[in-house]
Amino acid sequence: MSKxxxxxxxxxxxxxxxxxxxxxxxxxxxxxxxxxxxxxITNTExxxxxxxxxxxxxxxxxxxxxxxxxxxxxxxxTTHITEYASFKNMGRSEVYELxxxxxxxxxxxxxxIMNDVLDQVxxxxxxxxxxxxxxxxxxxHKGNIEYLDNFSIPMYWATVFYxxxxxxxxxxxxxxxxxxxxxxxxxxxxxxSGNLYRNDxxxxxxxxxLNGSVAFDVPSLPFDYLNNSFDLDDxxxxxxxxxxxxxxxxxxxxxxxILSRFKNIDVHIMNKKAIARCIDDLLTNGEKV
Numbered sequence: 001m002s003k004x005x006x007x008x009x010x011x012x013x014x015x016x017x018x019x020x021x022x023x024x025x026x027x028x029x030x031x032x033x034x035x036x037x038x039x040x041i042t043n044t045e046x047x048x049x050x051x052x053x054x055x056x057x058x059x060x061x062x063x064x065x066x067x068x069x070x071x072x073x074x075x076x077x078t079t080h081i082t083e084y085a086s087f088k089n090m091g092r093s094e095v096y097e098l099x100x101x102x103x104x105x106x107x108x109x110x111x112x113i114m115n116d117v118l119d120q121v122x123x124x125x126x127x128x129x130x131x132x133x134x135x136x137x138x139x140x141h142k143g144n145i146e147y148l149d150n151f152s153i154p155m156y157w158a159t160v161f162y163x164x165x166x167x168x169x170x171x172x173x174x175x176x177x178x179x180x181x182x183x184x185x186x187x188x189x190x191x192x193s194g195n196l197y198r199n200d201x202x203x204x205x206x207x208x209x210l211n212g213s214v215a216f217d218v219p220s221l222p223f224d225y226l227n228n229s230f231d232l233d234d235x236x237x238x239x240x241x242x243x244x245x246x247x248x249x250x251x252x253x254x255x256x257x258i259l260s261r262f263k264n265i266d267v268h269i270m271n272k273k274a275i276a277r278c279i280d281d282l283l284t285n286g287e288k289v
Contacts, residue, residue: 001164003035004060004101008092009109011046014075014085015272018042018050019279021109022057026286028107029057030241034119035105041091041098053190056288062098064091071197076231077273078247079255092199093139093180094157096165096173102162108268110275111159112282114242118160120222127168130203130218133225137260137267138233138248148201149191153208156218158199159226159268168210175206219252227267233257236273238281244269 005028009021018040025038034236037059045260047054054061072086080224095106105121107132132146148155163169177184179202186205192198207218232249234257239245242264247257269275275282 001102002037002100003031003058003103003105003241004099004166005035005038005105005107006041006043006095006099006101007038007109008089008090008095009046010011010043010091011049012086012088014083016050016276016279017109018046018054019283020272020275022050023051023275023279023282023286024107024109024112026058026115026283027241028286029289031113031116033116034122036101038255039100041095043088044209057283057286059289060100062100062153064094064098066091066094073196075272077271078232078234078249081273087196089199090180092159092196093173093177093202094143094242096163096170099165103162105162106158106160108159110270110272111266111268112244112246112264113266115266117222117266121162123207124162124164124219126162126219127166128163128172128218129157129221130156130207131223132156134159134228134268134285135225137227137229137262138258139244139251140230140232140249140254148204149193150192153204155200156204156207157226158203159228160221162221172206172210175209176202188227204252211258223266227262229267229269229271231271232270233271235269235271235278238278238285241285241287 007021011016039060041062042057068090071087076082147178234247236245245261250256
């Protein structure tokens with residue numbers, strides 16, 4: 001059975017997502033070994049502006065220019081800079097149809113794999129694996145965000161997930177696509193917060209509906225929780241393909257930062273400008289095709 005890693009990237013006026021995705025792919029290739037290919041799903045404009053670099057880090061590129069409704073997000077660079085920009089994140093629902101692989105691991109372009117734990121997903125008996133727990137590496141969020149709302153359903157995080165071609169997975173992504181195009185209805189039905197379309201919300205809703213609108217435990221990835229570094233944090237230094245030191249905003253006073261080292265542990269780095277400042281080191285420490 002074919003096994004592939006897929007990363008989505010579409011540039012906007014604030015973030016060079018393609019370059020960030022290359023760094024992400026480089027780390028995945030350096031630390032994982034039991035897959036066949038790493039594939040980028042992007043649009044024509046993003047590919048044209050980064051094609052040479054993309055071909056150095058990806059085995060395959062799929063171009064999808066499907067229209068995406070406007071989705072505006074507030075981006076932060078620690079406490080110093082905030083900026084609104086378009087957020088092109090609605091293609092995730094099409095990954096079942098677009099993936100050329102029997103088994104697929106999807107990772108966000110800001111998720112850096114620094115060990116081989118995710119190699120355990122291949123040949124799984126599960127049709128879908130996704131996590132419902134995360135840890136704020138700075139400790140500002142004291143507990144996991146377990147539900148979409150205090151009176152709503154369990155939250156599943158679409159940052160990293162696995163699926164294999166199966167009836168269940170096909171039905172799941174068909175339903176996610178339906179939710180995407182009717183998001184306002186489901187947004188109010190499930191009492192969501194914020195105005196941003198979120199893949200996390202759409203996945204959580206679809207999984208809930210497929211189980212007959214009853215909460216249940218979806219198989220998780222082979223670790224207990226995701227390590228999330230939020231956009232108030234910064235990168236201090238990139239040491240290697242499995243060693244990154246970060247400034248983590250203090251839980252009591254966010255303008256203060258604590259040095260934290262991440263070694264042999266995956267980390268989701270949500271400060272896009274921090275990644276951009278260290279992009280050369282991240283690319284150098286990753287592995288090309």
